Amino acid sequence: MKNNLQIGILGFGTVGSGVLRILKHHEPKLNQVTGVSLKVKKVLVRDMEKNRGSIAEGIELTLDADEIVSDPEIDIVVEVMGSVDDAKKYIKKALVSGKHVVTANKDLIALHGNELVALAKENHCDLYYEASVAGGVPILRTIVDSLASDEIQKVFGIVNGTTNFILSKMTNEGKSYDDALKEAQELGFAESNPTNDVDGIDAARKMVILTRLAYGMNVEVNQIETKGIRNLQQKDIEMARKLGYKIKLIGSAIQIENKISVDVGPILVPNNHPLASVQDENNAVFVVGAAVGETMYYGPGAGELPTATSVVSDVITVAKNIRLGTSGNVFSSYQHETRLAEDTEVFNKYYIAIEMQDKTGQFLALTKLFSQFDIGFDQIIQQPLPSDMSKVVIVTHKINKDQQKKLLTVLKGANEMNLLVCFKVMEGK
Ligand code: NAP
Ligand code: HSE
Numbered sequence: 413m414k415n416n417l418q419i420g421i422l423g424f425g426t427v428g429s430g431v432l433r434i435l436k437h438h439e440p441k442l443n444q445v446t447g448v449s450l451k452v453k454k455v456l457v458r459d460m461e462k463n464r465g466s467i468a469e470g471i472e473l474t475l476d477a478d479e480i481v482s483d484p485e486i487d488i489v490v491e492v493m494g495s496v497d498d499a500k501k502y503i504k505k506a507l508v509s510g511k512h513v514v515t516a517n518k519d520l521i522a523l524h525g526n527e528l529v530a531l532a533k534e535n536h537c538d539l540y541y542e543a544s545v546a547g548g549v550p551i552l553r554t555i556v557d558s559l560a561s562d563e564i565q566k567v568f569g570i571v572n573g574t575t576n577f578i579l580s581k582m583t584n585e586g587k588s589y590d591d592a593l594k595e596a597q598e599l600g601f602a603e604s605n606p607t608n609d610v611d612g613i614d615a616a617r618k619m620v621i622l623t624r625l626a627y628g629m630n631v632e633v634n635q636i637e638t639k640g641i642r643n644l645q646q647k648d649i650e651m652a653r654k655l656g657y658k659i660k661l662i663g664s665a666i667q668i669e670n671k672i673s674v675d676v677g678p679i680l681v682p683n684n685h686p687l688a689s690v691q692d693e694n695n696a697v698f699v700v701g702a703a704v705g706e707t708m709y710y711g712p713g714a715g716e717l718p719t720a721t722s723v724v725s726d727v728i729t730v731a732k733n734i735r736l737g738t739s740g741n742v743f744s745s746y747q748h749e750t751r752l753a754e755d756t757e758v759f760n761k762y763y764i765a766i767e768m769q770d771k772t773g774q775f776l777a778l779t780k781l782f783s784q785f786d787i788g789f790d791q792i793i794q795q796p797l798p799s800d801m802s803k804v805v806i807v808t809h810k811i812n813k814d815q816q817k818k819l820l821t822v823l824k825g826a827n828e829m830n831l832l833v834c835f836k837v838m839e840g841k
Contacts, residue, residue: 423493430720548718573714
């Protein structure tokens with residue numbers, strides 16, 4: 413039985429620094445709960461000259477991943493470097509060399525998770541990835557362990573810290589989109605390429621992982637209807653406020669009969685819904701089970717120490733498994749045939765903003781257009797615009813996705829009408 417376990421870390425950025433800090437600052441507790449001492453042997457970086465502060469003192473750096481993934485003395489590899497191709501190559505090498513792996517990389521787990529899980533099993537190694545979804549919120553373990561007995565019906569919420577940070581700053585402080593994004597980047601929440609954050613791709617990848625664990629279903633990223641917040645304007649936020657809503661980027665995976673509907677996009681959330689009060693980089697995930705009912709998990713979804721907390725907790729699990737001789741069991745063995753719901757089966761209310769000429773008969777034309785698809789109005793506001801134009805904002809009654817898509821196609825081609833935006837509307841509490 414080993415008394416100490418050696419760790420190799422791939423990456424010394426925001427999360428890597430946090431992992432080193434937690435391993436150092438919480439060392440006595442970690443030793444007690446694992447029964448071994450955890451030592452960092454080496455950290456992979458790209459740039460040896462970068463100033464990494466006092467936490468780097470005494471830490472050996474390398475530019476060569478092989479010095480970690482092929483080092484026979486290293487027991488656990490922590491991958492916090494990001495990217496898909498290099499990270500995948502290194503993790504595969506580590507697993508084949510019999511090393512246990514902990515990663516925060518949702519891109520990799522969403523795209524190649526099943527392959528890596530199978531490789532880990534084949535090599536009797538652990539592979540954990542709690543930090544890949546919702547940073548410091550232990551949502552994956554909650555779904556896999558704490559709610560294992562239940563039939564999950566809905567998983568939805570705010571799973572991207574950067575976009576929630578941007579939307580909070582735009583809503584509460586009137587900041588511009590660009591300034592808020594810059595701040596999120598400086599604070600280390602955003603991905604190295606923030607396109608993935610602002611276009612909803614990061615959230616969609618997290619929904620792939622949540623769907624896999626909650627429903628045992630494998631939904632591909634390109635099967636998830638995904639919209640980001642890049643084109644969202646202050647006036648959309650203002651209009652939502654007038655109607656009693658906040659705009660949030662929400663990922664949702666809803667069970668409909670024995671099928672699933674997964675999407676990501678900006679949604680109008682009623683002010684009285686708990687998700688409306690989730691600010692800054694915080695995340696919040698609702699999980700609704702047939703037996704347990706509605707549960708909510710809230711906390712920091714990004715950032716150095718919150719994310720590192722999840723990473724190091726995975727390291728603890730790996731260390732305990734090594735001690736108990738229980739390594740190599742897959743994190744979740746739940747699997748179910750993947751069946752996507754049809755558009756006609758998915759119902760929501762929608763917020764639709766249209767610009768049109770302010771002249772007699774235009775409203776009648778608009779009403780006819782909506783009634784053509786049997787779509788009724790729940791709320792409606794008209795605002796005058798310059799040059800005899802007006803902006804009309806409609807919240808529809810509940811309609812299915814097929815009705816919504818047909819309406820949008822016709823609106824896009826309509827004379828004298830310009831579709832501005834269409835967002836889903838969440839129902840109140
Ligand atoms: P980051 O700050 O950009 O750090 C990346 C680190 O990896 C840097 O130290 C970089 O080296 C190193 N690196 C990257 N590519 C490399 C390569 N090809 N070879 C050698 N070293 C390489 O990233 P991060 O924010 O810590 O994120 C790391 C991972 O955690 C990502 O998968 C991200 O999605 C995930 N994650 C991040 C957060 C968050 O809040 N930041 C939250 C949850 C999950 P240099 O320092 O020399 O440049
Ligand atoms: N860029 C991600 C976010 C990091 O903002 O949520 C956490 O996964």
